[in-house]
Amino acid sequence: MIRISVGDVMTRNFVSASPTDSLYKCAKKMARERVDSLLLTEKKHLVGILTSRDVLWAITKKPGLDLKKIRSIDIATRKLAVIKPSADISQAIEKMRASNFRRLPVLSKGELIGVVTVKDILAIEPDLYAEIRSLMDIREEERKKEQAETSWPLEGICENCGSLSELLKVEDNLLCPDCRDEMY
Secondary structure (H helix, E strand, O other), X not given: OOOOEHHHHOEOOOOEEOOOOEHHHHHXXXXXXXXXXXXXXXOOEEEEEEEHHHHHHHXXXXXXXXXXXXXXXHOXXXXXXXXXOOOEHHHHHHHHHHHOOOEEEEEEOOEEEEEEEHXXXXXXXXXXXXXXHHHHHHHHHHHHHXXXXXXXXXXXXXXXXXXXEEXXXXXXEEEOHXXXXXXX
């Protein structure tokens, strides 16, 4: 395989937000820019990543929350895997696999200069689809394993609506079947 560096395929025009921006403002920005994540930055330094999944989690975890009062950094992922622009895309894939992320911020001298995603890599090197597919298979196996570790059905109080019911574990929440169906 020809050596292709992360800097050659990364997205330089990434969408970012301030860590103090509200979830409401961030969700609007994601919709407007048609992205599923925002890099949270202070000046040019990365402090976290907020994904659409994070926003959905906040909405479903506590439906009465005012999204205008929650700061993005409060629910964003702060422990991040990053990569240098000089790294090879095979190193990026390996890091994505090891950290279970689909995107890696690209830092040079401690400053955020871009982001590389699975889509970026596949656009330049479609032959890597099989290798990236294995990354997604690993994620699915981990999810199934987590579900199997808990004996179900479990009866109790739904964390969303408060009703007594058989519970299903959905993203670390114990939900009744009705609340789970509303999520999907």
